[in-house]
Amino acid sequence: MWQATLSTILTLAIGLPGAYLLAHYNFWGKSILRAITAIPFVLPTVVVAASFTSTLGPNGWINRTLITWLDLETAPIILNHTLWAILIAHVFYNTTIILRLVGDYWTLMDPKMIKAARCLGATQFRAFLGITLPLLTPAIVSAALLVFIFNFTSFGVILILGGPIFSTLEVAIYRQTINFFDLEMAALLSVIQLICTLGLTILYARLSRKTHRPLQTNRLPSIRRQQLNWKKRISIVIVITILIIVLVVPLITLAFSSVYKFEPDRGERENISTGFTLNYYHELFVNRRNSIFFVTPIETILFSFRNAVITTLSALAIGLPATWMLTRKTRLTQLLEPILMLPLGTSAVTLGLGLLLVFSRTPFNMRTSSLLVPLAHTLVAFPFVIRSLLPSWTIINPQLRKAAAMLGANPIQIWREIDLPIIGRAILVAGAFAFTISIGEFGATILLSRPEFTTVPMAIYRYLSLPGALNYGQAMALSTILMIFCGTSIFCIEAIRPNAISEF
């Protein structure tokens, strides 16, 4: 609870100046910055945790540099298993949400409002306080709430970075299930969790509907290249630097750590070699420790890939008809909408637990089926699919369909000629989301996966929890692969996303 509140406040503190910047100024590299800042949001939690270990962990880059420079015995910054580690990771994770939700809303705000206030005698500060802030409030609150939900249900970050001291409900559920086999306790915690997040989600849905209240006028976002004095320039540079440090540096150190060797592997005491190496990537193809993995790391990639394909197809297969139903405004859909949105309010761990409980006993005994994991992923990805599809589907002007019908098109032709081209991009985006989510999903997988079916995030998690430079390096290597994959997919999503206000 505390952790979530603190994280949210910190995220706001870093995200809001960034949102202002992105909404008001054009500068060189803006679109790249915008795309890069979106990467953390789609990164799997284990990758986030891994990149933090690589940056700020005891063997991380910052500590190593400080040790070398200051000639210290031990790492000066011990963040692992502290609240700070969790806070920083959460800020890293969620700043994008603030940047996007608030930034986009801000872009739509009519600059004339501020001008009007200025002409009515308000100073810059009072215009901000009296006009900008109240107008932005719904967007800020709903973004903050979403961040809070994510922080509240955070699992992977806390499990890996928090250590035994810090625990969210999620982590507690996981521990009760896996460590103590106390399913009843776990179920009880899940119900509490469900109620909390459900409440928060409903609140969020209410608020975000409010931000859809038309801001009126400013139809085309008018960002003009403004004359910048040096004060503005400096503050822009500062904000960009902070954004880059928080959002980009961990990604770079992660990639670096995967190809740089710090210390000899165990059993390699004779010829110590450090420096750049592709060794960790080679090792991914080798099944070295039979006792821990039944499969080589590279096979986990294949397995994850297979999961992702199944997830994408099934999530779209359920998501398309569900969205279609939601676009018809009937009583039934009003009843259905919250139910369809339920998985968003449910955390992955709770979902995993639910599936575990349902499918471990007859008549649904699928506990050993390799389809259980993609099934869980489908449920996790489902709300995102709907959220991607719904906006562009609802904006199809019904007149278009009528016009097509008047021109002699039958319903199938209408769907093919009108609906499909318009929502085609949205379907691609939804698919990409489902795929990315499945590849990186951790919370539900950790409860459901079996050793013979290990996904990439699972493998990273295990490598991270084992000692030794080789394990560490392999974790970094796998994380880098995941990061590159997720980065690519978010770039694709950005490129094909229909021009609407982004929603999460």
Add this chain to the structure above:
Amino acid sequence: MLEIIDISKSYESMEALNQISFSVAKGEIISILGPSGCGKSTLLSIVAGLTIPDTGMIRWNGISLTSVPPHLRNFGLMFQDNALFPHRNVYGNVAFGLKQLRLDPAAIDKQVSAILNMVGMKDLANRDVLSLSGGEQQRVALARTIAPKPRLLMLDEPLGSLDRNLREQLLHELRQILTKLEQTVIYVTHDQDEAFAIADRVAIMNAGQLIQIGRPRDIYEHPVSTFVARFLGLTNILEKSIVSVDKSNGVRISEKSLIPVSQPPPKHMKNPRILVRPRGAQLSEHGTLSGILAGISFRGALVDLKIIVSNELQLKFEVPTPSLIPKVGTKIKLELPSDASIWIEDDSL
């Protein structure tokens, strides 16, 4: 008195304003008239202090405002689409400027209700501004702008988005309110009827240039260029090629048609053209201008005539309604007054 001195402004490569200079006397209503994109709104923004000009300066009573930020200028600006604050109700919008003056609440209350009363909105003080109709929003925006008693009031296309009937009604009210307040006003519009109806003087702009400034009647009688003439709906402009000078103090535009005009054209004009004013003509057997009637529309005491004078030339006139209205396609003759035509500069190149 407001002085606008040599103001220029460009955006990237586009020149928005080119050396604009004029002044507005205290209590004067001046209207800036021009097609959209001519730089009218940019000029207002510069006067308000929201945009910084590249060159030139704005002075009020002889004091330069260059370093005065917008909120200290005490100029009011009413925006094209009102820019009402959607999160405040009618009262909150109108009171905003007064609150910035840090008046006590009772005084604000009194002023707000007085102003809402003046614009006929006193019963709607607690309404959500988004629930108002277009005309009501316009009134609230006006009330909000005049509430802090600005020393200069600027209106940017205030009636732009309204339908015709409402526009005429509000224009009338606006004129009354502004005159009553003895307010100094810059009124920006692209509608010449609006400009002529409300302004003491009209400034006509095109493509960032001030083309002509003067009283409405003077501009209408003596437009300086073909742009001004066409913008005011005066389309009887004679091209050089169809004109031949006649010894009887006029120009011949066809075998049977002669138009009186002073000779020769003023020396300072580079591309002189003849503008034939539509008013003052009369249907007459002895007319010097003859042609075939191409169209006629009845407007009460006057009728508008369209006459084909020759293959290349069609002219429009308004004449007193005759007892027997001629039929379209028949031949008619018009007698023009001696001041029917003037020389104007062709600036359409």
